[in-house]
Amino acid sequence: MTAPDRPQIRVCLADDHALMRDGIREMLCTDAKFTVVGEASTGPEAVAVCVRLRPDVLLLDVEMPGLGAAAVVRQVGRSAPQTRVVVVTMHDDPDLVSELLTAGAVAYLLKTILRDELVAAVRSVVRRPVQNVLLAVSRATVERLDRQRPRTTPPLTGRELEVLRLTAEALSNAQIAGRLCITEATVKRHLTNIYAKLHAVSRVDAIRKATAARLIKPAPQAPVN
Template sequence: MTAPPRPAITLLLADDHAILRETLRESLEAEPDLSVVAEAGDGATALAEAARLAPDLVLLDLEMPGPPASVTVRRLLDLRPRPRIVILSMYDDPGYAQELLTLGVNGYLSKGVGRRRLVSVIREVVEDEARVLLSYAPAERAARPGRLSQRERELLSLVARAHSNRQIASGLGISEATVKRHLQNIYLKLDAASRMDAVNKAVAGSLIPSPLARPR
């Protein structure tokens, strides 16, 4: 007996450029598991539509008429059910990205991101809200591989062995919230798009041992 199909991921597109919204809608709705349920050209409309429709994820532009993006983010996160939020920005500002991540957004992407990467990010943050995804233009990256702390390397080694956040927290004697914060920092430092991407980059840079390596 085949399993029933999973419901489509519902999206709200919030950007004050109508042409960009139209392009995004066409691109995203080409995917069978994605559905754009509403659009907004300003922060107030985005909040109203999110409250009315409860989308799974809001793609939010930083530069829109209405309240500052940080205010809009806080109000979106107060909604129940709470939507996931991915920022789409023209500006690759690591400091501002980190501020928004601290508020609780799930990702911060440059508007130059490719369609395949964007679709991948949407699916990953909806399936695993703890996963924070970042993408900066190469010239604007704030950190380079090789700057992981000892604790970050230790934690990422456990990720490489397919440990969950709960297992990592228990093994290291820290909270799951602390695990998530460490992962956010790791993604930022490695410019990683997911747990596996971070592991692959860390292994390639000899920052952690390969999970396939046999212990001596």
């Protein structure tokens, strides 16, 4: 008994150049798993066709009349949430990549990719929608996006927080060791870990950054005589 065939992947094409739409349609239609159900040449048309036809994937060009690409992505996300937006563009721009992925696009592909790469990308976003976004951009763009990605601070352990709080009270390493019943070498090790996690260069810097991050409370001000 053979397994039933997977349903076709329904695709809409949004590009203001008819020749580009024709080329992408021909590439996709060589694979029986794809069917192009609609086309658009402006931003508003792209949103409308997704709302009306509910395709699995919208292949979206960046530069079209009427709406910016990010606005199209957001509107499709609200009005046709089952449609996954794949950006296909000539622009290898990390700022644009970041903007469109933040808006909700699930892939960002350059028009220089090969047919097999396009087909694989579209299949992937349909079959594994919860996976990370797909990128087909230059290495320089990927590296810049990585530098722009916010870095999260690793959490301090309970003991590291105790050491940090006592450090903020201006206790010496020896005093902290006595208070916590640990060795002074252990205190130094905890401080080294704290500096690394907070990207701090000194006790004062660590206290300042931890206070700003609300990991510890500000030290009480000494009374003024």
